[in-house]
Amino acid sequence: MKKFQIEIVETLGNIVDIVAESEQEALLKAQxxxxxxxxxxxxDDFVETKFNIFDRDS
Structure with a gap:
């Protein structure tokens, strides 16, 4: 039998309105x-789940 590591990644997302002079300023304000x-x-902001597999015996 082989051993594997499985990474489970959940992504959440939400769109927010930001008032700014530029895209860079808007990004900084959002951050x-x-x-x-x-x-x-x-x-409730769930977007997707990904599964990444790693072969431990390699």
Whole structure:
């Protein structure tokens, strides 16, 4: 028998409106809001699940 490691990755996503002068500024503002927990992702924001497999015997 071979041993495998399976990585399970769940992706959450939400679209937020940001007012800014440029895309870069909007991205920075969104990141700051996320870090400050002004934007929080919940299980209802589920987008997809991926399974990645790693062969441990290689």
């Amino acid at each position: 700051e809001k996320y870090r400050n927990e002004e934007v929080v992702l919940y299980p």
